Amino acid sequence: MKKKAGVTLVDVAKLAGVSVMTASRALSGEGYSSEETKAKVQAAAKQLGYIPNALARMMKGAKTNVIGVVVNDLSSSVVNCFVTALSEEVRKVDMDLFIYNSLGDMGGGKGKRLSQMLHGLWDGLVYVLPRMTDDYLETLEKSTSPIVMINYFRHETSLPVVGGDNVNGARDAVSYLLELGHRRIAFVRGSAYTGQSDLRERGYAAALAEAGIALDPELICEGNFQEQMAMEGTRKLLALADPPTAIFAASDAMALGCFNAIREKGLRIPQDISVIGFDDIPAAAMAQPPLTTLRHPFEAMAQAAVQELMRRIKGEPGRRHRIEFPSELVMRESTGPAPAAMPAKRSRARQV
Template sequence: MPEAKLGSADAAPVTLQNVAEQAGVSVMTVSRALSGEGYVAEKTRARVLAAASELGYSPNISAKMMRGSRTNVIGVLVNDLQSTVINEIIGAVSVAVRAHNMDLIIYNSIEELGSSTRSGINQIMRGLCDGLLFILPRLKDGYIDMLEQSSLPMVLINYCRTETTLPVVRGDNRMGGREAVNHLLQLGHRRIAFIGGSAHTGQSQERQRGYADALKAAGISVDKQLVAAGDFGQLSGFQATGKLLALAEPPTAIFAANDEMAFGAMDAVRAHGLRVPQDVSVIGFDDIPAASHVHPKLSTLRQPLTAISEAAVQELLRRITGADAQQRAEFPSQLVVRESTGPAPVAGKAPRGKRAAAKH
């Protein structure tokens, strides 16, 4: 039977002693080179890293925990891996963490997190990570209160449901909502509807406030009939738009609180025999990849997810190392004008399709 090579699946784990012998240095030097703590000459560090890579060395996190040392691992806690936006954030976070020669652990909680989960998830992640990033749109207030009492470094990404003393890095949802509606106003629309997402995230409410801000600035009162409820899913956008188009005076434009609901809105407009944007303009929020591939291509507000993710990682590292930190950072969204928005229909001209046919 062939002898197993050091570092292979069949051999004992590679130790610091093995790396030290391979690199021709002391175990202490290897420890400093791999942890980044303490001075090591750059040539020596390079030799140690090369030896560790050649031998397939993997740090023993459990041993580091027992010594109270840093694990060089960042944890990410999420509860909706089906979300395109959350997956994009995770991808950008992963790149940023790797750039700092650290590892990433992702914990997906399939339930809305409340204070009853504190003894499970938090203890697991606390033992494995130097700090935590939370991408949790569905956080109960009791859970936030518990997190505020924790000493573990942590940062919330895109959280805006309630005020918190925890550091938050997010997009400016209110300003983005205002830009979306201003774009429609500039195209001549006055009957502008809003389809909101799930109330528990906070993001939809902020985008709705921007919607109201823009209308107020234009001297237009918010018509409650033009504000419809959704859940950030495409089907809810379809259903909400059906109700909006059934109004005696339907909207000529729809601002959906995210792209997926905007897709549903466009489907509903077509299902009513109307055209986008000739009869009804539609604009979304987020600029997920599919927004530029649907027909017509969706006008939307692009969230700077990469910048948000990188800033969140930087903020967490500052807190881990004890460097000066900031409490909140907001990034503006960018208006992306494509094919789903156009000039408002001429007043008094009946739209083509089922509504027009119903009048004959």
């Protein structure tokens, strides 16, 4: 038996009683079509189950009505929070979302693939937490495709960036620990590759300096944004002759690694040692005890990124080069007074 051919634009035009060109304009939004014609063509397309050929539209240079979201770590809770928020915002502008995992596609011989990806597959791209080589960034900057980046801090770039305030967020976290009477405060670094950890370390150092406390290199360890590495680093911190009474980790995932090392040592959180993270991933509120952390507004940042991208897709001027959102200190039960110290006045935060 001969296989039945799929529904084509010709079939839709015939049922709607219009020309193929008119049907194409009515469905694509390119060119003028009356509301009556649009309704008639759309009804015919729905009745026939017509699905537009996105590849054909791409080859003709037409809009695809697709926004690409490029990520490099699908296992990251932070990336997932941003992708979820972006999907909601993309729906609001009547576009579709396509997720591209660029892990292992950051440069070198992958430039051709990147170039192909940038042209025609989608109307614009949002990069979420990119860890990219300098040549990869240079390729993006030379692209004519509308691009917006989220939380890129490694280098200055001509591309628009939506980001959170890492420096002041970290300063607030450490200042809060100082208010609780802590003076031996450790910092667990993340990877320097994205620049976020360096900014959070700058805020950590600034808060200590404001309190007249000298920076102690012994109290800074590597975590590389990984739970296991943070656990190993915390073991070393707890083995010091004068161990910290509080730990500020540059991410929630690392803070949870700190939890494991602290319990392994037989210590209590926060009675013996306090812990603060950064990001407020879903696991933070469910940890035992619930984790005090810094929150970046994922939804507001996603909205700003999509709005900025849509301006550029439409050829309108961008709002500004860098859009920065303040972080919020969320106090939970993983922080308390320093051992043998009375808590000072709590401020700048909300209790959850």
